[in-house]
Amino acid sequence: METWIQVERLHLGAEAEVNSGFWYGKPAIEKIRQPRTWRHPDLDRRLTKKRMTSEVKLMIKLRAKGVEIPAIWDVDFEEGRIVMERIEGQQLMSFLRSNKQTHHVLEKVGRTIRKLHRQAVVHGDLSTNNILIDQQNEAKLIDLGLANMDYEVESYGIDLHVLHEILRASHPEIDGAMEAVIKGYLALDEEYGAPALAPGGKPPTAKEVVKRLESIKTRVRYHGG
Ligand SMILES: Nc1ncnc2c1ncn2[C@@H]1O[C@H](COP(=O)(O)OP(=O)(O)O)[C@@H](O)[C@H]1O
Ligand SMILES: [Mg+2]
The missing domain is CATH 1.10.510.10 (Transferase(Phosphotransferase) domain 1)
Structure with missing residues (x-):
């Protein structure tokens, strides 16, 4: 089975691209941070990684505490990509x-x-x-x-x-x-x-x-x- 099958792009903003699809066959959302082109690529990658780390850590902790947010299924810090549960x-x-x-x-x-x-x-x-x-x-x-x-x-x-x-x-x-x-x-x-x-x-x-x-x-x- 393919890991990610894209169905449609939901949103393309300045901050992120949001796609809807399936992750190992389960309804999922893929969120990819957009590179800040005005920033030096190395700095941009480092900042993206830092922000994502804190966002993902927080989300995992909140889920564990029973707060109603989507589950995180996969993270790629280099590409600035998060795959999460799709809420129907x-x-x-x-x-x-x-x-x-x-x-x-x-x-x-x-x-x-x-x-x-x-x-x-x-x-x-x-x-x-x-x-x-x-x-x-x-x-x-x-x-x-x-x-x-x-x-x-x-x-x-x-x-x-x-x-x-x-x-x-x-x-x-x-x-x-x-x-x-x-x-x-x-x-x-x-x-x-x-x-x-x-x-x-x-x-x-x-x-x-x-x-x-x-x-x-x-x-x-x-x-x-
Ligand atoms: N986990 C999810 N389940 C279902 N829909 C989602 C999910 N995450 C995002 N979306 C849809 O995509 C839209 C944009 O996603 P969002 O995370 O709010 O990105 P942005 O930073 O562009 O506002 C949301 O308003 C929602 O309609
Ligand atoms: Mg939003």
């Missing part, structure tokens, strides 16, 4: 466009984000394209290239604020969309208690983050950005 489903953006009953799924989105945050990790790019809804209506996070360990409540507030702004701008018709996300986000701490101590300190509680989100919203309203 759709981007949150298109899910919201094509479904009427969305609050339940938005709560799940909040739960999944909180699961990540409880591991002391901020996503860094929580757009509605980086959240997938699978066929069981479960929420999964992808595109963790900007994710990082963090202990500042502000970073967590900003993570949620990014999603808040996108939901407000692109789905103003959904009443209480962010409130549903927050409901799920808070519910997880109620079920599991305060987050455990991580290697670098204690991640903020869900309540602290939601409180910070509110103050970020106020700040943005008064200062416009």
